[in-house]
Amino acid sequence: MIEVSLDPNTGIATLTWDVAGLPVNVKNRAAIAAFVDAVDAVINDDNVKGVIVASAKKDFISGGDLDELRAARTPDAALELVKAIGACLRRLETCAKPVVAAINGSAIGGGLEVALACHHRIAADNEATRIGLPEVTLGLMPGAGGTQRLARLIGIAQAAPLMLEGKLLKVRDAAALGIIDEVVPAADLLGAAKAWLLAAPNATQPWDRDGYAVPGNDPQSMKGRLFFMGAWPKLRRKTSPDDPAAGAILQALHHGVERGIDAGLKIEARLFAGVASSNVARNKINTLFYGVNSARRLKARPAGIPSFKPKRVGVIGAGLMGGGIAHTAARAGLEVVLIDATQERADAGLAAIRKNLAKALERGHVTEKDMVSILARIESAADFGRLAGVDAIIEAVVEREDVKADVTRRAMAAAPGVLFASNTSTLPITTLANLSPVPGNFVGMHFFAPVDRMPLLEIVRGEPTSDAAVAKALDLCKILGKTPIVVRDGRGFYTSRVVGAYTREALLLLAEGVPPQVVDNVAINAGMPIGPLAMADQTSLDLLLDIIGSLAGESKKQEPFVRALHVLDRLSSHLERRGRKVNAGIYDYAPNGDKTAWAGLAKEFPATSSLPGETDIENRLLHIQALESIRAMDEGIFEDPADADVASVLGWSFPSSRGGVLSHVDGVGTAEFVRQCDELAVRYGDRFRPPQSLREMAEKGLRFCDRTGNAHG
Ligand code: NAI
Secondary structure (H helix, E strand, C coil): CEEEEEECCCCEEEEEECCCCCCCCCECHHHHHHHHHHHHHHHHCCCCCEEEEEECCCCCCCCECHHHHHHCCCHHHHHHHHHHHHHHHHHHHCCCCCEEEEECCCEECHHHHHHHCCCEEEEECCCCCCEECCHHHHCCCCCCCHHHHHHHHHCHHHHHHHHHHCCCECHHHHHHHCCCCEEECHHHHHHHHHHHHHHCCCCCCHHHCCCCCCCCCCCCCHHHHHHHHHHHHHHHHHCCCCCCHHHHHHHHHHHHCCCCHHHHHHHHHHHHHHHHCCHHHHHHHHHHHHHHHHHHCCCCCCCCCCCCCCCEEEEECCCHHHHHHHHHHHHCCCEEEEECCCHHHHHHHHHHHHHHHHHHHHCCCCCHHHHHHHHHCEEEECCHHHHCCCCEEEECCCCCHHHHHHHHHHHHHHCCCCEEEECCCCCCHHHHHHCCCCHHHEEEEECCCCCCCCCEEEEEECCCCCHHHHHHHHHHHHHCCCEEEEEECCCCCCHHHHHHHHHHHHHHHHHCCCCHHHHHHHHHHCCCCCCHHHHHHHHCHHHHHHHHHHHHHHHHHCCCHHHHHHHHHHHHHHCCCCEHHHCECCEEECCCCCEEECCCHHHHCCCCCCCCCHHHHHHHHHHHHHHHHHHHHHCCCCCCHHHHHHHHHHHHCCCHHHCCHHHHHHHHCHHHHHHHHHHHHHHHCHHHCCCHHHHHHHHHCCCHHHHCCCCCC
């Protein structure tokens, strides 16, 4: 696991990480125990004059074992996971022998913490290497000295954003910040490490030297105090109140760095223990790591179908979505034929992509060379004949069945038999597939806007859709870098159906006279990035009238649809308040984008005698999403509860601190959730009546995480 070799001529010992049976050096219990033994052996061996920490894998060392972490339910259990490595790293950096990290590939999380405890860090010049402490993205924080050493090495103001945002740096950027001391060609890495050890026999850490001061500003100085005075409110604005990780990192910096390193390390460990044993961390690990990874590994791919390797794809419709899809495909290395009804419109679509890329170039997200080659891969055309020879086609034309049917037929004539995907947001895939000359090749690929940034892709299987088409759509999804869920056809598929129910509930609250800021703030306090009514204005109220109307189907004339549709109809058709696009919707918008609730709402939707309290509002907004998801699962739209969790977090930013819509039920407790919904049903309507399947789960004491393969409670 940790190979120790000693060069008798120089006295240099090399500790090489090679965790057995895994592609990366995960810092699990066994690896840590082996490393601690190896460190103690070299410290105690008088023949050893210097130490190299290296890796035999492609990457350096990764973070802790997430399975071990999510099983740690108490602060003591979490502390147990970092105690030994924390103490060992302190012994290593104070052992009076020089220690160097030879960073051959990525050093992330716990891996970087090991490197930070070395006196010197040399990295191989490798484009693919990433350096950082991204624990916060999984609801965690560094627990083996990362916060304390990084801040003492490069200063609090530089270290804080890296840890609070979980940024990963390229080697040269990490070197520019002072995290890496030297960058050398990969072949010279060990040689450079040896040379440094021989040249620095008396190395110590800066923070163990007399007269050490934190670079930049000490937390106690005026500048330091000003930094924290600004950092706390900023953090509160940026992070969900129920997510403790970022706050704990800032606390470790605030209170840890003003003390000596040993006290700072203790403070960090205590904060880590609380954060790592929290439900939030477990929820995030379950959904953002296990759920997302198994989706990305294409767990839903039908077996036995050869891998699909498209080179050239057609995209029909060069509007907002088609342009985004073409851009994403070209960025992923595919050749793209971008078709619209006229050459002018197709060219306009390509021009919009060019503009988008120019912005990305300005922000440093793409290089000029990449931009040129991405654009060179896209051909704009009006002639469907240009589709000859493509391997797959995705249509994103206007949302009309007749137009979609027409382009499907014309595309299939030009490229017979290839995969044909529709990005429709509301039309049934089964109906569209049956209008295609090759129904088996027809599948739904429902992207989210903006396509180049939104990670989720909802793949919809219509009745005639073949297994091969689903497999191909999944392979294409992987190439496009998206995370898929595969669902069956049904009104609103999965995602639009649940977002529809959520928006509808917010509109009902508005109809009851609850001020929109109250509804939106409750949602934001619950962890949503934006309130549902502000979101409704962004979508535009006339479009929502169509979407919610189409989701209602035959139930249009029944509650709860009647009241929600009335609100939309009243605002958009009668009062011309169509939303953000006309600066007038549920809110009024000032030219600078500031919004205030429209003053006419109280007259239009007078308050009912008793307004619901905040807990009721929160439960109504969140529980309705879970109930709609359970109904969709009961109808066979999807099977694995993890799909709902992943889709809700990636698709519409359901708070990842709760793990997603169905983990939310687990968090409340199944029986308690049923009880709360029964109560809501009495007060607000039958839409809150829990489905029978949920009552049965509650009776048996089952949770959704018991029903999924990749997450356990
Ligand atoms: P859009 O109006 O921006 O683009 C539609 C494009 O289709 C236009 O460029 C239009 O010229 C072109 N078009 C119309 N008839 C055509 C024909 N016969 N042949 C070739 N091109 C034709 O609309 P958007 O927003 O891009 O939506 C496209 C599709 O994506 C719709 O089905 C929509 O429901 C769906 N969708 C939209 C989302 C959104 O957030 N806007 C999200 C997910 C799906």
